[in-house]
Amino acid sequence: xxxxxxxxxxxxxxxxxxxxxxxxxxxxxxxxxxxxxxxxxxxxxxxxxxxxxxxxxxxxxxxxxxxxxxxxxxxxxxxxxxxxxxxxxxxxxxxxxxxxxxxxxxxxxxxxxxxxxxxxxxxxxxxxxxxx
Amino acid sequence: xxxxxxxxxxxxxxxxxxxxxxxxxxxxxxxxxxxxxxxxxxxxxxxxxxxxxxxxxxxxxxxxxxxxxxxxxxxxxxxxxxxxxxxxxxxxxxxxxxxxxxxxxxxxxxxxxxxxxxxxxxxxxxxxxxxxxxxxxxxxx
Numbered sequence: 652x653x654x655x656x657x658x659x660x661x662x663x664x665x666x667x668x669x670x671x672x673x674x675x676x677x678x679x680x681x682x683x684x685x686x687x688x689x690x691x692x693x694x695x696x697x698x699x700x701x702x703x704x705x706x707x708x709x710x711x712x713x714x715x716x717x718x719x720x721x722x723x724x725x726x727x728x729x730x731x732x733x734x735x736x737x738x739x740x741x742x743x744x745x746x747x748x749x750x751x752x753x754x755x756x757x758x759x760x761x762x763x764x765x766x767x768x769x770x771x772x773x774x775x776x777x778x779x780x781x782x783x
Numbered sequence: 784x785x786x787x788x789x790x791x792x793x794x795x796x797x798x799x800x801x802x803x804x805x806x807x808x809x810x811x812x813x814x815x816x817x818x819x820x821x822x823x824x825x826x827x828x829x830x831x832x833x834x835x836x837x838x839x840x841x842x843x844x845x846x847x848x849x850x851x852x853x854x855x856x857x858x859x860x861x862x863x864x865x866x867x868x869x870x871x872x873x874x875x876x877x878x879x880x881x882x883x884x885x886x887x888x889x890x891x892x893x894x895x896x897x898x899x900x901x902x903x904x905x906x907x908x909x910x911x912x913x914x915x916x917x918x919x920x921x922x923x924x
Binding site: 659660662663666667669670673674676677680740743744747748750751754755757758761765 | 799800803883888
């Protein structure tokens with residue numbers, strides 16, 4: 652592709668800059684949510700939750716995924732702001748890479764969720780047929 | 784206007800950035816489609832809940848309405864994400880600057896909408912927590 656076809660106009664930059672603040676805000680909210688989940692998990696542990704070990708593994712897995720997603724979103728906001736302010740294409744590339752990873756994680760999570768739903772439906776149908 | 788805008792061009796996307804944009808557009812479009820599927824399923828659940836629970840208990844309409852409200856709230860960001868993916872892909876293929884801007888605006892709207900919904904939800908949680916504290920304090924007295 653010719654370079655002239657891929658230039659960022661002022662309105663493109665404006666829209667991108669507007670996503671920066673909201674992406675950063677979403678990332679911060681995710682981290683705050685993770686901290687609150689940790690407190691919830693800790694209180695459950697102190698109160699003697701019988702399923703503590705199960706919730707521990709659940710918290711570790713969901714926490715790690717949430718943290719990685721939040722970091723990617725914050726990096727997208729950081730690099731995009733730097734890239735537009737400094738007119739640096741490498742930073743823009745970095746920002747787009749982090750946004751891609753963020754979308755990819757959500758996509759994979761949805762694929763896993765859909766697979767689990769499909770599996771659940773199949774199991775329910777088999778159970779219903781065997782009962783008949 | 785167009786000439787004025789073109790004279791402002793300074794920053795450009797190199798081939799690698801264009802590749803990233805294409806990948807982002809693929810995932811965004813996929814997420815949009817998955818979002819529509821989930822919202823469709825939620826709509827079915829809403830209808831089923833309304834009909835089933837209305838006969839067994841009086842909560843059918845209330846729970847069905849809550850599900851329907853969730854569908855109504857999340858239809859816009861899903862649509863914005865789908866549009867972003869679709870328009871970004873077309874803009875990069877046809878080198879259409881106007882469509883490229885529209886796709887970025889759609890992404891911005893998606894982030895903005897989710898951000899505002901999150902703020903509203905935090906406010907609702909805050910009010911509920913306050914009501915819970917007041918109720919707990921009054922029951923102690």
